[in-house]
Amino acid sequence: xxxxxxxxxxxxxxxxxxxxxxxxxxxxxxxxxxxxxxxxxxxxxxxxxxxxxxxxxxxxxxxxxxxxxxxxxxxxxxxxxxxxxxxxxxxxxxxxxxxxxxxxxxxxxxxxxxx
Amino acid sequence: xxxxxxxxxxxxxxxxxxxxxxxxxxxxxxxxxxxxxxxxxxxxxxxxxxxxxxxxxxxxxxxxxxxxxxxxxxxxxxxxxxxxxxxxxxxxxxxxxxxxxxxxxxxxxxxxxxx
Numbered sequence: 001x002x003x004x005x006x007x008x009x010x011x012x013x014x015x016x017x018x019x020x021x022x023x024x025x026x027x028x029x030x031x032x033x034x035x036x037x038x039x040x041x042x043x044x045x046x047x048x049x050x051x052x053x054x055x056x057x058x059x060x061x062x063x064x065x066x067x068x069x070x071x072x073x074x075x076x077x078x079x080x081x082x083x084x085x086x087x088x089x090x091x092x093x094x095x096x097x098x099x100x101x102x103x104x105x106x107x108x109x110x111x112x113x114x115x
Numbered sequence: 116x117x118x119x120x121x122x123x124x125x126x127x128x129x130x131x132x133x134x135x136x137x138x139x140x141x142x143x144x145x146x147x148x149x150x151x152x153x154x155x156x157x158x159x160x161x162x163x164x165x166x167x168x169x170x171x172x173x174x175x176x177x178x179x180x181x182x183x184x185x186x187x188x189x190x191x192x193x194x195x196x197x198x199x200x201x202x203x204x205x206x207x208x209x210x211x212x213x214x215x216x217x218x219x220x221x222x223x224x225x226x227x228x229x230x
Contacts, residue, residue: 004158031216043205043220059217091158095216101147101166101209102216106158 002026004107006092012113013082021077021110025094032075033095033104034067038088046090049075050097082114117142117208121221129229134193136224138180138206141187147209148189149218150180154202162204165189176200201228 005024013019025032034046045059049069060066064082069075079086089111093104122137140146147166151159163174170182176199180191189206203225207218 033217035218042222043207043218045217045219048217056217093159101149101164103161103164104216104218106151106160108156108158 004092004094004105006090006107006110008110009108010111010113012115014115015084016081018078018080019082019112021079021090021112023075023077023092023094023107025073025075025092026105027073028096029094029105030072030097031095031102031104032069033093034075034077035091035093036088037091037109041088043091046077079112082112084114087112087114117146117210117219119206119208119219119221121204121206121224123224124222125225125227127227127229128196130198131195134178134191134196134200134226136191136204136206136226138189138191138221139187140189140206140208142208144211147211147216148180148182149207149209150174150178150189150191151205151207151220152202153205153223159205162191196226196228198228198230201226 007022030051032049037043047067048056064080067077089109091109093106095102095104118141120139149164150162163172165172165182173179178193206221210217
Protein backbone atom coordinates (compact mmCIF):
# COMPACT_ATOMS: atom_id res chain seq x y z
CA UNK A 1 0.00 0.00 0.00
CA UNK A 2 0.93 3.65 -0.11
CA UNK A 3 3.37 5.04 2.39
CA UNK A 4 3.15 8.18 4.47
CA UNK A 5 2.71 11.25 2.32
CA UNK A 6 3.34 14.88 3.21
CA UNK A 7 2.52 18.14 1.49
CA UNK A 8 3.86 20.45 0.42
CA UNK A 9 7.33 19.05 -0.14
CA UNK A 10 8.79 22.54 0.07
CA UNK A 11 7.41 25.70 1.61
CA UNK A 12 9.01 29.12 1.57
CA UNK A 13 7.35 31.77 3.67
CA UNK A 14 8.04 35.18 5.10
CA UNK A 15 8.70 35.75 8.76
CA UNK A 16 5.46 36.37 10.62
CA UNK A 17 3.23 34.38 8.27
CA UNK A 18 1.30 31.26 9.30
CA UNK A 19 1.93 27.92 7.60
CA UNK A 20 0.11 24.58 7.51
CA UNK A 21 1.84 21.30 6.86
CA UNK A 22 -0.14 18.18 6.01
CA UNK A 23 0.45 14.52 6.70
CA UNK A 24 -1.45 11.52 5.32
CA UNK A 25 -0.53 8.42 7.34
CA UNK A 26 -0.59 4.84 6.18
CA UNK A 27 -4.15 3.57 6.09
CA UNK A 28 -5.06 1.76 9.31
CA UNK A 29 -2.25 3.22 11.38
CA UNK A 30 -3.61 4.63 14.61
CA UNK A 31 -0.46 6.34 15.83
CA UNK A 32 0.93 9.48 14.20
CA UNK A 33 4.04 11.46 15.10
CA UNK A 34 5.56 14.75 14.03
CA UNK A 35 9.31 15.33 14.24
CA UNK A 36 11.50 18.24 13.25
CA UNK A 37 14.92 17.91 11.66
CA UNK A 38 17.16 20.94 11.80
CA UNK A 39 20.89 21.54 11.53
CA UNK A 40 21.24 22.81 15.03
CA UNK A 41 18.93 20.46 16.91
CA UNK A 42 19.01 17.26 14.89
CA UNK A 43 15.86 15.15 14.91
CA UNK A 44 13.43 16.02 17.68
CA UNK A 45 9.98 14.82 18.64
CA UNK A 46 7.16 17.36 18.43
CA UNK A 47 3.76 15.74 18.98
CA UNK A 48 2.03 12.34 19.07
CA UNK A 49 -1.52 11.22 18.31
CA UNK A 50 -2.94 7.82 19.21
CA UNK A 51 -6.46 7.03 18.10
CA UNK A 52 -8.98 9.29 19.77
CA UNK A 53 -6.84 9.98 22.83
CA UNK A 54 -5.62 13.44 23.73
CA UNK A 55 -2.38 14.17 21.89
CA UNK A 56 1.00 14.27 23.61
CA UNK A 57 2.19 17.81 22.89
CA UNK A 58 5.24 17.69 25.13
CA UNK A 59 7.71 18.28 22.29
CA UNK A 60 6.15 21.41 20.81
CA UNK A 61 8.75 24.19 21.15
CA UNK A 62 6.32 27.07 21.67
CA UNK A 63 2.63 27.95 21.69
CA UNK A 64 2.98 29.08 18.07
CA UNK A 65 2.96 25.40 17.15
CA UNK A 66 -0.22 23.35 17.10
CA UNK A 67 -1.45 20.21 15.41
CA UNK A 68 -4.68 18.40 14.87
CA UNK A 69 -5.72 15.08 13.51
CA UNK A 70 -9.13 14.86 11.91
CA UNK A 71 -11.08 11.62 11.87
CA UNK A 72 -8.11 9.72 13.18
CA UNK A 73 -6.35 10.02 9.84
CA UNK A 74 -4.94 13.17 8.22
CA UNK A 75 -2.95 15.50 10.44
CA UNK A 76 -2.09 19.18 10.04
CA UNK A 77 0.78 20.91 11.79
CA UNK A 78 0.29 24.67 12.03
CA UNK A 79 2.98 27.18 12.81
CA UNK A 80 1.76 30.68 13.55
CA UNK A 81 3.84 33.84 13.16
CA UNK A 82 6.76 31.91 11.74
CA UNK A 83 10.30 32.78 12.80
CA UNK A 84 13.57 32.09 11.03
CA UNK A 85 14.47 29.49 13.62
CA UNK A 86 11.43 27.48 12.49
CA UNK A 87 13.25 26.68 9.25
CA UNK A 88 13.69 22.91 9.21
CA UNK A 89 12.42 19.71 7.66
CA UNK A 90 9.21 18.56 9.31
CA UNK A 91 8.79 14.79 9.25
CA UNK A 92 5.62 12.87 9.88
CA UNK A 93 5.55 9.19 10.85
CA UNK A 94 2.79 6.70 11.45
CA UNK A 95 2.72 3.31 13.11
CA UNK A 96 0.16 0.57 13.70
CA UNK A 97 -0.16 1.64 17.33
CA UNK A 98 0.69 -1.76 18.71
CA UNK A 99 2.26 -2.33 22.10
CA UNK A 100 5.99 -2.81 22.27
CA UNK A 101 8.51 -1.62 19.71
CA UNK A 102 6.11 -0.31 17.12
CA UNK A 103 7.88 0.53 13.84
CA UNK A 104 7.37 4.10 12.73
CA UNK A 105 7.15 4.72 9.00
CA UNK A 106 8.30 8.14 7.90
CA UNK A 107 7.12 10.40 5.13
CA UNK A 108 9.50 12.34 2.88
CA UNK A 109 9.12 15.51 4.92
CA UNK A 110 8.26 19.14 4.27
CA UNK A 111 11.20 21.51 3.98
CA UNK A 112 10.19 24.83 5.51
CA UNK A 113 12.23 27.94 4.83
CA UNK A 114 11.36 31.13 6.68
CA UNK A 115 12.85 34.23 5.10
CA UNK B 116 15.52 10.23 30.10
CA UNK B 117 16.92 8.26 27.24
CA UNK B 118 19.71 9.60 25.06
CA UNK B 119 21.81 8.43 22.12
CA UNK B 120 25.36 9.27 21.14
CA UNK B 121 26.72 8.49 17.71
CA UNK B 122 30.49 8.61 17.55
CA UNK B 123 31.65 10.27 14.36
CA UNK B 124 29.48 12.66 12.41
CA UNK B 125 31.25 11.59 9.22
CA UNK B 126 32.61 8.18 8.28
CA UNK B 127 34.34 7.41 5.01
CA UNK B 128 35.16 3.90 3.79
CA UNK B 129 36.26 2.35 0.53
CA UNK B 130 33.89 0.31 -1.57
CA UNK B 131 34.10 -3.29 -0.38
CA UNK B 132 35.44 -2.37 3.05
CA UNK B 133 33.81 -2.98 6.41
CA UNK B 134 31.29 -0.40 7.56
CA UNK B 135 31.13 0.30 11.31
CA UNK B 136 28.88 3.03 12.67
CA UNK B 137 28.95 3.47 16.43
CA UNK B 138 26.02 4.10 18.71
CA UNK B 139 25.86 4.29 22.49
CA UNK B 140 22.67 4.83 24.42
CA UNK B 141 21.55 5.78 27.87
CA UNK B 142 18.34 4.30 29.17
CA UNK B 143 16.85 3.69 32.59
CA UNK B 144 14.78 0.77 31.32
CA UNK B 145 15.46 -2.07 28.89
CA UNK B 146 15.70 -0.22 25.61
CA UNK B 147 14.16 -0.63 22.23
CA UNK B 148 16.83 0.40 19.72
CA UNK B 149 16.60 1.34 16.07
CA UNK B 150 18.79 2.23 13.12
CA UNK B 151 17.30 4.37 10.38
CA UNK B 152 18.86 5.46 7.08
CA UNK B 153 18.12 8.69 5.25
CA UNK B 154 18.97 9.14 1.58
CA UNK B 155 19.20 12.68 0.20
CA UNK B 156 15.87 14.49 0.15
CA UNK B 157 14.03 11.47 1.49
CA UNK B 158 12.46 10.45 4.77
CA UNK B 159 13.83 7.94 7.21
CA UNK B 160 13.79 4.24 6.40
CA UNK B 161 14.08 1.58 9.07
CA UNK B 162 17.18 -0.61 8.71
CA UNK B 163 16.67 -2.78 11.77
CA UNK B 164 15.46 -2.76 15.35
CA UNK B 165 16.18 -4.53 18.62
CA UNK B 166 13.37 -5.29 21.03
CA UNK B 167 14.06 -8.44 23.03
CA UNK B 168 15.66 -11.81 22.44
CA UNK B 169 18.60 -12.34 20.14
CA UNK B 170 21.14 -9.58 20.54
CA UNK B 171 22.43 -9.78 16.96
CA UNK B 172 19.84 -8.22 14.72
CA UNK B 173 19.89 -8.48 10.95
CA UNK B 174 18.33 -5.81 8.80
CA UNK B 175 17.89 -4.82 5.22
CA UNK B 176 20.65 -4.24 2.66
CA UNK B 177 23.09 -6.54 4.48
CA UNK B 178 23.31 -4.46 7.66
CA UNK B 179 23.32 -5.89 11.14
CA UNK B 180 23.71 -4.56 14.67
CA UNK B 181 24.54 -6.11 18.00
CA UNK B 182 22.98 -5.06 21.28
CA UNK B 183 25.56 -5.12 24.07
CA UNK B 184 23.96 -4.27 27.37
CA UNK B 185 27.23 -4.21 29.30
CA UNK B 186 28.63 -1.62 26.91
CA UNK B 187 25.30 0.19 26.32
CA UNK B 188 26.07 -0.02 22.63
CA UNK B 189 24.23 -0.84 19.43
CA UNK B 190 26.82 -0.52 16.68
CA UNK B 191 25.81 -0.97 13.04
CA UNK B 192 27.97 -3.02 10.68
CA UNK B 193 28.09 -4.22 7.11
CA UNK B 194 30.87 -6.52 5.91
CA UNK B 195 31.30 -4.97 2.48
CA UNK B 196 30.32 -1.41 1.59
CA UNK B 197 28.54 -0.60 -1.63
CA UNK B 198 28.32 2.77 -3.32
CA UNK B 199 24.56 2.77 -2.74
CA UNK B 200 25.15 2.74 1.04
CA UNK B 201 26.15 6.40 0.96
CA UNK B 202 23.58 8.13 3.16
CA UNK B 203 23.02 9.46 6.65
CA UNK B 204 22.41 6.95 9.42
CA UNK B 205 20.55 7.58 12.64
CA UNK B 206 20.52 5.50 15.78
CA UNK B 207 17.47 5.90 18.01
CA UNK B 208 16.14 4.68 21.31
CA UNK B 209 12.46 4.44 22.06
CA UNK B 210 11.27 6.49 24.99
CA UNK B 211 7.98 4.90 25.88
CA UNK B 212 6.14 7.41 28.04
CA UNK B 213 2.42 7.43 28.57
CA UNK B 214 1.81 5.31 25.52
CA UNK B 215 3.76 7.52 23.16
CA UNK B 216 6.73 5.74 21.69
CA UNK B 217 8.85 8.79 21.08
CA UNK B 218 12.07 8.16 19.23
CA UNK B 219 15.12 9.87 20.65
CA UNK B 220 17.70 10.15 17.88
CA UNK B 221 21.43 10.52 17.79
CA UNK B 222 22.95 13.32 15.78
CA UNK B 223 23.48 11.10 12.77
CA UNK B 224 26.51 9.78 10.91
CA UNK B 225 27.06 10.63 7.27
CA UNK B 226 28.58 7.67 5.46
CA UNK B 227 30.67 8.30 2.35
CA UNK B 228 31.81 5.44 0.12
CA UNK B 229 35.00 5.94 -1.88
CA UNK B 230 35.35 4.08 -5.19
